[in-house]
Amino acid sequence: MGQQEKVATSLTGAVGEEISASLMSVDAELARRYPGDPGTRQPVHTVYVPADGFTSTTLRTWGDQALASLDEHAPDAAALASVLGIPQELAEPVHDRVRAKLRREPVEDLRIDFEDGYGPRPDSEEDEAAARAARLVAEAYGDGTAAPYMGIRMKCMEAAVRDRGIRTTDIFLTGLMRAGGLPEGLVLTLPKVTYPEQVTAFVRLLEAFEESHGLPSGRLGFEIQIETSQSILAADGTAAVARMIDAARGRATGLHYGTFDYSACVGVSPAYQASDHPAADHAKAVMQVAAAGTGVRVCDGSTNVLPVGPAQQVHDAWRLHYGLTRRALARAYYQGWDMHPGHLPTRYAAVYAFYREGLGQAASRLAAYVAKAGGDVMDEPATAKALSGYLLRGIDCGALDTAEVAGLTGLTRADLDAFASPRRGGLTVTAP
Numbered sequence: 193m194g195q196q197e198k199v200a201t202s203l204t205g206a207v208g209e210e211i212s213a214s215l216m217s218v219d220a221e222l223a224r225r226y227p228g229d230p231g232t233r234q235p236v237h238t239v240y241v242p243a244d245g246f247t248s249t250t251l252r253t254w255g256d257q258a259l260a261s262l263d264e265h266a267p268d269a270a271a272l273a274s275v276l277g278i279p280q281e282l283a284e285p286v287h288d289r290v291r292a293k294l295r296r297e298p299v300e301d302l303r304i305d306f307e308d309g310y311g312p313r314p315d316s317e318e319d320e321a322a323a324r325a326a327r328l329v330a331e332a333y334g335d336g337t338a339a340p341y342m343g344i345r346m347k348c349m350e351a352a353v354r355d356r357g358i359r360t361t362d363i364f365l366t367g368l369m370r371a372g373g374l375p376e377g378l379v380l381t382l383p384k385v386t387y388p389e390q391v392t393a394f395v396r397l398l399e400a401f402e403e404s405h406g407l408p409s410g411r412l413g414f415e416i417q418i419e420t421s422q423s424i425l426a427a428d429g430t431a432a433v434a435r436m437i438d439a440a441r442g443r444a445t446g447l448h449y450g451t452f453d454y455s456a457c458v459g460v461s462p463a464y465q466a467s468d469h470p471a472a473d474h475a476k477a478v479m480q481v482a483a484a485g486t487g488v489r490v491c492d493g494s495t496n497v498l499p500v501g502p503a504q505q506v507h508d509a510w511r512l513h514y515g516l517t518r519r520a521l522a523r524a525y526y527q528g529w530d531m532h533p534g535h536l537p538t539r540y541a542a543v544y545a546f547y548r549e550g551l552g553q554a555a556s557r558l559a560a561y562v563a564k565a566g567g568d569v570m571d572e573p574a575t576a577k578a579l580s581g582y583l584l585r586g587i588d589c590g591a592l593d594t595a596e597v598a599g600l601t602g603l604t605r606a607d608l609d610a611f612a613s614p615r616r617g618g619l620t621v622t623a624p
Contacts, residue, residue: 238529238530240309246328251298254536255295255299258294258298266287277511279549287541296590297339301339306318315359322364323364326365329375330375342377343378344380345381365401374407382394385417394414398414412443413444414443414445416440418454433447446488449472451494454472454475467520468516492527493529495531513539513542516528548586556600580612
């Protein structure tokens with residue numbers, strides 16, 4: 193041991209107290225605006241079904257149709273790997289897990305659509321459809337057949353359809369309350385948001401509903417759908433989407449990119465409207481930066497190329513969807529839209545390949561970080577958080593098993609949760 197250093201300071205404690213007092217409002221604002229990721233499961237996709245087409249068997253039907261497509265066009269692991277370019281060592285586990293997922297939980301997030309997919313209807317017809325949707329959702333949660341997340345996309349807050357959207361939302365939520373209460377997996381999607389004031393109006397609607405039923409303030413959250421250029425860049429040059437998140441007053445859970453409405457809004461011709469168009473990349477990058485740290489998650493759009501018809505046409509559509517999904521995952525868009533049951537095999541194949549191919553490296557880096565063992569990469573706390581989040585997402589969707597992650601890292605699920613989200617509480621880890 194060397195000589196003990198003498199410690200000397202020049203400032204009085206009053207200086208630190210003065211600085212802390214001057215930053216109290218900033219500290220409070222940081223905590224309010226940027227609470228971090230909520231630490232809850234994020235679905236890998238959202239499936240939209242028109243309200244008049246939704247039945248008690250929709251989820252199982254989608255799974256069965258997806259399995260039938262897989263059996264017909266990629267009946268084994270080698271065939272699926274050949275079509276999609278999956279590495280040989282991943283072919284069997286990806287194929288097996290995709291099949292198991294389609295049997296067990298084919299849809300992670302379902303939205304019953306009362307907007308574009310449903311269109312204008314007589315009021316009596318939409319009233320009945322909204323009441324029916326509430327009954328079917330309540331029954332699904334009651335008998336265990338529900339997707340982890342379910343809800344509706346109502347019509348937007350624009351003048352022409354505002355009253356209809358408000359009424360449908362009221363009927364649906366009231367129906368759920370009468371059937372036993374709001375399910376934990378309930379999600380609402382507000383489309384075609386152009387001005388933050390429209391978000392404020394929807395917040396007022398939800399507040400009024402909570403007050404009328406004695407629900408806790410903030411019980412109802414919602415997603416904001418980004419489908420217009422004005423929601424990205426306002427007339428004054430500011431990022432309107434950031435103001436929308438603030439206008440939601442903590443209720444916003446997601447920002448969903450609307451591929452085709454947004455593309456049309458900025459003048460992209462139909463043949464080039466896609467989620468990898470430069471206009472789409474720009475919009476989603478702004479959304480991503482605006483949402484960072486707020487706890488609001490960004491969701492990619494969809495492809496309208498359906499895997500139907502002869503085998504070559506199905507394979508081409510699968511390759512397109514698989515590539516777009518992998519591209520989105522690499523850019524940290526962990527959720528997207530799926531438009532057809534035939535998209536489910538490639539959604540899960542892309543997601544599972546993404547997490548399984550990175551499992552070894554992510555696990556070893558996190559284990560080395562916990563053990564302070566170094567390794568060939570020097571990681572920081574922020575990276576450890578990202579590594580834990582990566583592994584948790586893989587576990588949640590079925591790409592990875594808790595036991596195999598624990599075997600590679602020496603960490604429990606609770607340990608990973610603590611690393612990934614400070615909102616989970618204090619960090620306690622067991623070194624491997």
